[in-house]
Amino acid sequence: MRKKGKSVNGEKADKSGGKEKMIKKSLKETVQVLEHELKDAKNLYKSKCINWKGKTLDSEEYYTEVISGELSKKEKLVLLRKIDQIDRGNYNVDTTHNGKHKGDTNRKEEIFAIRLKGKKLEKLGLVIEYQVPLKGKRSDDAGKIDLITSTNKSVYIVELKYVDNKETLLRAILEIWTYYKQLNKVNFLKSFKLPKQIKIEDIRKAVLLSVGCNAFNEAKELSKRPELKKLAKALGVDIFLLEKNGKISCPSRA
Numbered sequence: 320m321r322k323k324g325k326s327v328n329g330e331k332a333d334k335s336g337g338k339e340k341m342i343k344k345s346l347k348e349t350v351q352v353l354e355h356e357l358k359d360a361k362n363l364y365k366s367k368c369i370n371w372k373g374k375t376l377d378s379e380e381y382y383t384e385v386i387s388g389e390l391s392k393k394e395k396l397v398l399l400r401k402i403d404q405i406d407r408g409n410y411n412v413d414t415t416h417n418g419k420h421k422g423d424t425n426r427k428e429e430i431f432a433i434r435l436k437g438k439k440l441e442k443l444g445l446v447i448e449y450q451v452p453l454k455g456k457r458s459d460d461a462g463k464i465d466l467i468t469s470t471n472k473s474v475y476i477v478e479l480k481y482v483d484n485k486e487t488l489l490r491a492i493l494e495i496w497t498y499y500k501q502l503n504k505v506n507f508l509k510s511f512k513l514p515k516q517i518k519i520e521d522i523r524k525a526v527l528l529s530v531g532c533n534a535f536n537e538a539k540e541l542s543k544r545p546e547l548k549k550l551a552k553a554l555g556v557d558i559f560l561l562e563k564n565g566k567i568s569c570p571s572r573a
Contacts, residue, residue: 343376349385357395361402361460361501364493370486372533383489383537387546391553399493399554402500407455410467410510412448428481431529432465441567442559443477443525444470447511451476453501464498466527471514473521475557476502482531488558489547491526491534496554499524525557527567535560541570 344352349368356366363369371382378385389395432449439445446468453461466477478495480486504519528535538558541548551558560568 341371343373344371344382346375346378346380346385349375349382350389353386353389357390357398360398361497363399364490364497369490369493372487381544383487384544384546387489387544387550391546391550396553399496400500402497404503405453405455405459405461405501406503406506407453408503408506410448410451410507412451428465428479428484431481432479435466440468440527442569443468443475443527443567444473453498455503461501462494462498464495464502467511469511469513469517472517473523474508474511474513474517475523475525478526479529480526480532480534481529484529484532484534486532486534488526488528488534488537488544489550491528492547492551492554492556492558495524495526495556523557524555525559527559527561529561530563538570 349371352368356363356368368382368386371386374381375385390399429450435446436449437446443466446466448467449465451464451467453459453463464476465479466475468475468477476495476499478491478498480491499522502522504522507522508517508519526534528538537544537547538560541558558570560570562568
């Protein structure tokens with residue numbers, strides 16, 4: 320049972336007015352929470368601190384900037400790079416994916432991903448699959464890759480954030496990085512009909528952010544978030560924005 324005034328991740332809670340609000344953290348407290356969560360690197364992207372918005376109490380830095388700066392340090396990058404691969408034999412789920420969504424899903428993001436199959440996206444290429452599972456067996460702790468796209472030179476694994484999604488850009492970057500590390504890359508390439516010249520080093524990581532989601536807004540002001548930009552580059556994650564006019568822009572490409 321959780322004690323009053325406390326919440327997970329070492330967060331303190333203010334329940335005034337019946338609503339639980341996060342009390343602002345100092346720079347030191349932010350780093351301490353991150354270091355605790357980083358002990359389970361494969362689940363770091365799910366941690367509440369990765370989605371903290373606003374600025375630290377004392378240094379007035381964005382929480383995501385403080386965390387990105389810490390994660391860019393050599394000793395912490397080592398931990399992120401140690402996330403274990405999951406051995407899945409086949410990633411091609413085409414037999415169950417016909418480009419139509421079932422009536423039992425009301426997730427806008429999932430429906431949008433389904434509708435993209437077979438379409439060509441500017442800069443990202445042809446969408447060849449969506450919602451690709453990473454699990455090798457039922458007990459594996461892993462999510463699904465939102466989109467797989469292919470060009471003549473690269474194949475992208477893509478994390479999609481759609482309209483009304485409140486998650487941070489930091490969460491999206493860490494999520495696709497985690498999926499990349501868990502991916503059995505040899506089996507992945509064998510699973511799809513890709514140009515013969517595409518090798519493991521041609522598997523790229525990207526986030527695709529739709530206008531109207533929080534991560535899109537953060538990406539639009541990357542000049543104010545240099546540590547986040549630096550982390551994306553260190554992890555080799557490309558950032559793509561799906562603009563209101565349907566065009567795709569790239570404010571920062573790794």
